[in-house]
Amino acid sequence: MNSIDDVDIEGELTSQVISVAATGGEIEIIGGGSKRFYGESLEALPVDVSGHSGVIDYDPAELVITLRAGCKLSEIEALLAEQRQMFGFEPPCYGRDATIGGMVASGLAGPRRAFAGGIRDFVLGVKILDGHGEINQFGGRVIKNVAGFDVSRLMVGSLGTLGVILEVSIRVIPSYETELTLAFEHDSADKHVRWINELGSEPWPISASSWVAGRSLLRLSGSAQGVQYAADQLGGETAESCWDELKEQALDFFDDAQPLTRISLPPATTDQLGDIPQLIEWGGAQRWLCGEVDIPALRSMTEGIGGSVCAFRRHAADVAVFHPLQPAMLKLQRSIKSSFDPAGIFNPGRIYPGL
Amino acid sequence: MSQTHREKLAAKFREFLAPENVVDQPTSLNTYESDGLSAYRQQPLLVLLPENIEQVQQVMRVCHEQRLPVVSRGAGTSLSGGALPHAEGVVLSLAKMNRILEIDHLSRLAVVEPGVRNLAISEAVKSLGLYYAPDPSSQIACTIGGNVAENAGGVHCLKYGLTLHNILALKLVSSEGEIFEIDQRSLQADGYDLLPLLVGSEGMLGIVVEVTVKLLPIPRCARVVMGVFDSVEKAGDSVASIIAEGIIPAGIEMMDNPAIRAAEDFVHADYPVEAEAILICELDGTEEEVLSQIELVEKVLKKGGATETRLARDEAERLLFWSGRKAAFPAVGRISPDYYCIDGTIPRKALSAVLSGVRELSEEYGLPVANVFHAGDGNLHPLILYDSNNEGELEKTEELGSKILQLCIHHGGTITGEHGVGVEKLGEMCVQFSETEREQFHAIRECFDPLKLLNPGKAIPTLARCAEFNAMHVHEGKLPFPELDRF
Numbered sequence: 009m010n011s012i013d014d015v016d017i018e019g020e021l022t023s024q025v026i027s028v029a030a031t032g033g034e035i036e037i038i039g040g041g042s043k044r045f046y047g048e049s050l051e052a053l054p055v056d057v058s059g060h061s062g063v064i065d066y067d068p069a070e071l072v073i074t075l076r077a078g079c080k081l082s083e084i085e086a087l088l089a090e091q092r093q094m095f096g097f098e099p100p101c102y103g104r105d106a107t108i109g110g111m112v113a114s115g116l117a118g119p120r121r122a123f124a125g126g127i128r129d130f131v132l133g134v135k136i137l138d139g140h141g142e143i144n145q146f147g148g149r150v151i152k153n154v155a156g157f158d159v160s161r162l163m164v165g166s167l168g169t170l171g172v173i174l175e176v177s178i179r180v181i182p183s184y185e186t187e188l189t190l191a192f193e194h195d196s197a198d199k200h201v202r203w204i205n206e207l208g209s210e211p212w213p214i215s216a217s218s219w220v221a222g223r224s225l226l227r228l229s230g231s232a233q234g235v236q237y238a239a240d241q242l243g244g245e246t247a248e249s250c251w252d253e254l255k256e257q258a259l260d261f262f263d264d265a266q267p268l269t270r271i272s273l274p275p276a277t278t279d280q281l282g283d284i285p286q287l288i289e290w291g292g293a294q295r296w297l298c299g300e301v302d303i304p305a306l307r308s309m310t311e312g313i314g315g316s317v318c319a320f321r322r323h324a325a326d327v328a329v330f331h332p333l334q335p336a337m338l339k340l341q342r343s344i345k346s347s348f349d350p351a352g353i354f355n356p357g358r359i360y361p362g363l
Numbered sequence: 364m365s366q367t368h369r370e371k372l373a374a375k376f377r378e379f380l381a382p383e384n385v386v387d388q389p390t391s392l393n394t395y396e397s398d399g400l401s402a403y404r405q406q407p408l409l410v411l412l413p414e415n416i417e418q419v420q421q422v423m424r425v426c427h428e429q430r431l432p433v434v435s436r437g438a439g440t441s442l443s444g445g446a447l448p449h450a451e452g453v454v455l456s457l458a459k460m461n462r463i464l465e466i467d468h469l470s471r472l473a474v475v476e477p478g479v480r481n482l483a484i485s486e487a488v489k490s491l492g493l494y495y496a497p498d499p500s501s502q503i504a505c506t507i508g509g510n511v512a513e514n515a516g517g518v519h520c521l522k523y524g525l526t527l528h529n530i531l532a533l534k535l536v537s538s539e540g541e542i543f544e545i546d547q548r549s550l551q552a553d554g555y556d557l558l559p560l561l562v563g564s565e566g567m568l569g570i571v572v573e574v575t576v577k578l579l580p581i582p583r584c585a586r587v588v589m590g591v592f593d594s595v596e597k598a599g600d601s602v603a604s605i606i607a608e609g610i611i612p613a614g615i616e617m618m619d620n621p622a623i624r625a626a627e628d629f630v631h632a633d634y635p636v637e638a639e640a641i642l643i644c645e646l647d648g649t650e651e652e653v654l655s656q657i658e659l660v661e662k663v664l665k666k667g668g669a670t671e672t673r674l675a676r677d678e679a680e681r682l683l684f685w686s687g688r689k690a691a692f693p694a695v696g697r698i699s700p701d702y703y704c705i706d707g708t709i710p711r712k713a714l715s716a717v718l719s720g721v722r723e724l725s726e727e728y729g730l731p732v733a734n735v736f737h738a739g740d741g742n743l744h745p746l747i748l749y750d751s752n753n754e755g756e757l758e759k760t761e762e763l764g765s766k767i768l769q770l771c772i773h774h775g776g777t778i779t780g781e782h783g784v785g786v787e788k789l790g791e792m793c794v795q796f797s798e799t800e801r802e803q804f805h806a807i808r809e810c811f812d813p814l815k816l817l818n819p820g821k822a823i824p825t826l827a828r829c830a831e832f833n834a835m836h837v838h839e840g841k842l843p844f845p846e847l848d849r850f
Contacts, residue, residue, distance in 0.1 A: 069603035070710050070741075092609055121550060128556055129528050142799045150708040151740040152525065152780035154514045154563045155788070155795055156823065157804050161527075161559030165552060182609035205469045209492060211580040211649060234652030272551035276470040293550045314532075314546045316553050331553050337543065340810060341554045347806035359554055 012083050014062035016076070018143070018174055024055050025172065025353070026141040034356050037168040039078060040105030043114045045321055047167050047358040048329050057109050057172060064175060065149065068093055072132060072149050074177040077109025084108060088180055096124040096181040098216075100255045109173045115165025118255035119216035119227070122275065122290035124181065127164045134160040135175035139349030149177045162344075168355040169363055170348040184229035186236075187215070189251070190244035192224040198278040200224045201292040205276040208291060212238050216251055219288040220261050227251060254289065261287045261298060267322045269297040271306065273315040280309060296320075303327050330359055338363070369408055372429070376411055379421045384459070386410035395454050398439040398446040399501070402757060403786055407434070407448030412456045416536065416572045422455060423570065424540035432819050433538075435566040437478060437509030440501040442704055443785030445513060445565050445821060452819075455570060457508050463487050464573070471578040472531055472548065477508025477571045481515075484576060493578040496523035499781070500689065508571045514563030516781035518614040518688075521739035522647075525781070527562040529577045535561065535569035538812040548575065560807065565783055566818040568811040582647035585613065586657045587681045590642040590664035591635045591671040595619055598640035599714040601667030602738045605644065608663060610656050612739060613647040616688050619718070621733035622695070622746070626687035629694035634687050635671070642669075642738065643684055691735045692746065699731075699748035703760050707771030708742045708780035720770045721745055728763045730756075742780035743771070769794055784822045792822075793829035801829070 028035050034052035060078035068091040075084060081101055088094050098118030099111045117126045133147030147153060147160030163173055194200040200219035207214065213230035225247060228235045253259045262268065275292035287296040306317045316331035333341065342362045373387040386392055387409050397404045413419045426433050432452025439446050448454050461478035468491050473484055481502040485494040498517035499505055510526045511533065532546040545558050561568055592598040598617055605612065618626065620639050627634040634641065644660055646653045664672045675681040695702045709717050718734060725732040731748045745767055749760040768778040768791045778791040804823040808815065
């Protein structure tokens, strides 16, 4: 039915974890390695989950797919496309070996995030291997499920620090009949931000937005008639789609020789970043800065207004990657980590010290 | 619990709460002894009604110091006994914290206190062309704080999500009286994403004192089409066919014959009373979008064997089509002295198998069952008709309900889609989750509430409780569905 390898190495992964735990060792969980840069670096015994592959269940009419974590993201996206379906959160690959487990663990989503939801919003269930070597399942394969605390969604963005994700059930959405990109001129970041948020008050079929160097782009998704009507009303010029390049950070803006910083802000925030060159997406909620920046200064600027700053890529080793937590929150999150992984064997320190 | 103990505690709380906000008279306490699941009743020690966050913190500090269990409560509409009081604890009612604090048109969000009613949010922002999407059927009465505690759903979940998907930030008071906040207005979580843990945690991880909700633009156009079927299977398959066309309806509901008859008798919506099933399918969006899709849906329904399709001609008829579905519970209440609502979710493809299983169980127990079904997301609400005046009938009904939930698990589903576990489904939690999974839940709870004061005895069963449940449900030495892993 599909060409995706069906290989179950759950038993091997379990014995690996149990033997490392028994000797007081530490593990770095690795899938395709495409997002290994994301988070603090660490030195521990690599455990490769990419061999744990296979589609466990996919019935397109149920809008749910259940996969082993080692499945390649690109292959699964192709499988979904055959059924005219897709992941609603438009996940980046950052390399052809990206896996489903890495996608969930990193929690990174693409341009559609602000309009369709993030990975967290689509994950329905997980099977994980915890620090005791126990295999537990949380959530399920149905869209509505409120039995027990929602542990499956807690896994999203946990960067492998809570356990090895073995399987995951994810809600999928139908692909759109038509997509169209429109371009508009806005000579400042603040003008773009106000414009895109004002558009949000109307039910336009918007599925992505971006701004860089005075040019706003808007993607419309929906039925042919619906998209055409919206395009006629909104004006702008038809432009070439560049959303894959944005998602994969392959646009000219992203200079591979420079540090890359991610600033997260409440979407309608203006008057904060001044004239700093930036790429804005997610309706204003996600902003990228390419080049040397003063991370502590940015952090203190965003803190009071509900924002955060991530030293995403290629920053100096002594800069904390993620925005520091308040002490009480860090303490709470460490206790959650310990409840899954009391000995701290999984990806130690990937997010914060002790996390 | 002695009266003097109660009086002493009441006096302590009156040091910082207005006298009328400390309820200690047995006759007044009775108002709070149950929630929407009225078969369970328990008088609390005290009911406290703080009016602001500072007072909630003070209440929690006293309760922490005195080791008093705390059951938080919104409007008390829970159908699973989530707000059932604890005999030795206080009920913390958030009903007086009912102000809308901020409406931000540009950011499409509202900051509200927990006691604000679900529908009141949509009403407050209607003039801006916005609304709050989750619409549980109790939305006139239920509060946003309760919605967060239960991760409430509604008719429009398939397209617009559950409460979780429509919350941007939460402010909570911990069991120790400290404030903690989760702010995801920026669509980013720092460290672990705690929002999904907190939403749906049934008041066991913290007291919700402020909620920031996402507002959506009101769709320009909504149209409804009804499909009439001579078999439940055909109706179920048609739902799959609609979704296979790439259409996500705003709502798609199914009713079986007993539910159709009850609703028709009640609201006279001109429902086809001979039909085995009807589907009510709503599409919303821009006019162009909706018109192109509704045609397609009608075609799919006909192709799927609908004996008739009806397109609501205008807004009045659209509301008429919905009236029967929305009144299904009270309608069933009219034809039976009591009814008991079950809340399982199943993969849609298991619908006919589950419904015939329910039919068999209904016959076995001699209790009629009417079924309404959020068909898009697989959330099944069998309504068991019974009479609590007949001795033993409530117990029989609960047993039948439990069997139906276990049937849902057996078919790859879950014991609760939107009503929560509460006290009602503790036993079935032992079937759905293994011992180590339940231990993980307890461990998470202790991270937030080491003394286990928040809503004790709800949602997550103890080991002892599961041992008892399993002992009760072993028949002739055999567990139901022996192929399921348990321990």
